[in-house]
Amino acid sequence: MTRVLVLNCGSSSVKYRLLDVPSGRVDEVEPAVVASGTVERIGEDAPGAPRDHAEALATVMAGLPLDGLTAVGHRVVHGGLTFTAPAIVDDTVIAAIRELVPLAPLHNPANLAGIEVARALLPGVPQVAVFDTAFHRTLSPAASTYAIDAETATRYGIHRYGFHGTSHAIVSRRTATLLDRPLAEVNTITLHLGNGASACAVEGGRSVATSMGLSPLEGLVMGTRSGDLDPTIIFHLHRVAGMPIDEIDDLLNRRSGLAGLAGVNDMRGLLARRAGGDRAAALAFEVYCRRIRSYVGAYYAELGRLDAITFTAGVGENAPAVRAAALAGLDRLGIEVDPVRNDTPERGARVISPPGAPVAVCVVPTDEEWEIASQTLGVVS
Numbered sequence: 001m002t003r004v005l006v007l008n009c010g011s012s013s014v015k016y017r018l019l020d021v022p023s024g025r026v027d028e029v030e031p032a033v034v035a036s037g038t039v040e041r042i043g044e045d046a047p048g049a050p051r052d053h054a055e056a057l058a059t060v061m062a063g064l065p066l067d068g069l070t071a072v073g074h075r076v077v078h079g080g081l082t083f084t085a086p087a088i089v090d091d092t093v094i095a096a097i098r099e100l101v102p103l104a105p106l107h108n109p110a111n112l113a114g115i116e117v118a119r120a121l122l123p124g125v126p127q128v129a130v131f132d133t134a135f136h137r138t139l140s141p142a143a144s145t146y147a148i149d150a151e152t153a154t155r156y157g158i159h160r161y162g163f164h165g166t167s168h169a170i171v172s173r174r175t176a177t178l179l180d181r182p183l184a185e186v187n188t189i190t191l192h193l194g195n196g197a198s199a200c201a202v203e204g205g206r207s208v209a210t211s212m213g214l215s216p217l218e219g220l221v222m223g224t225r226s227g228d229l230d231p232t233i234i235f236h237l238h239r240v241a242g243m244p245i246d247e248i249d250d251l252l253n254r255r256s257g258l259a260g261l262a263g264v265n266d267m268r269g270l271l272a273r274r275a276g277g278d279r280a281a282a283l284a285f286e287v288y289c290r291r292i293r294s295y296v297g298a299y300y301a302e303l304g305r306l307d308a309i310t311f312t313a314g315v316g317e318n319a320p321a322v323r324a325a326a327l328a329g330l331d332r333l334g335i336e337v338d339p340v341r342n343d344t345p346e347r348g349a350r351v352i353s354p355p356g357a358p359v360a361v362c363v364v365p366t367d368e369e370w371e372i373a374s375q376t377l378g379v380v381s
């Protein structure tokens, strides 16, 4: 048995999961969850709130059975072009993650805080950084290059990095398992629809296109992020509306998407309002689903042959109305959602297209913590 601690440190929160993995089989076995939880409001001026990540992690770790711990796996959001795979943490790795802070100013500093505290509290236990971006380092230059002045792009690291990599990796692999086919032979479009949302075209297990870019702002409509827009909107808001650049950043990242369109960032709330006849909610739903459909079309063309479309994360796993609307009208492409299968209350990995459909439409629960644990064990063993 090996025991792995997975840490996901956000700007004001720490999520942790302690897993026991039957020895020698790190890929598709179900690990046992020994403990899991979240500490929130770190750094907030509130009674009982931890002062900083160090205090939060010290409290968490003091309460966990960590004897015999094999490794700690850390979620790190931005690995830039430096990291194409998980890395065992040393001073060089820490310096490289720190160099990437300008590309992920909210996430990487929190991830680093977690790494440094865990390193100090657990000397001798290998720490592994698992990057959200690494899965997308198989993107071709044509898929990852923005069409702007090449020298400027190179100098400032303007590049499609892609995110949600651990989720797209595990979900595309589990789709192949669900269809009982070798991963290398399956082309899948994975749709991670959570608070953040991204699409990925996965060809035989390799990411070949993804909707998030330099940052997690690009692509699909999200809870509070706009996704794709004409960059001139930013110039316009600055020049004509006189908004400072930080305010526009806040507008597009925290006050747009479903929240901006309908005043609710939560899909459950949005669906309830739409059912009650709220027109703003109905429009937001249409905009959200239409964007998904556009990416499905684009990635179908990218892949040439499509075997599966897989929905995952909070919305993808739990909102049949979104799945049906996002893929409506695509039957001529072999893409169809069976209404009965789509509406079943069943959980777990399942196919929701009609039997024998050319493209299998699937729902596969994501498990980013397990993927981080699995990748962590992959590099330490």
Ligand code: AMP
Residues within 6 Å of the ligand: 193, 194, 195, 196, 223, 265, 266, 267, 268, 269, 271, 313, 314, 315, 318, 319
């Ligand atoms: P995640 O970031 O993966 O936790 O996903 C969060 C999103 O999933 C939020 O928009 C939730 O409203 C949505 N969600 C969770 N459960 C449901 C549900 N039963 N029906 C519709 N949306 C849901």
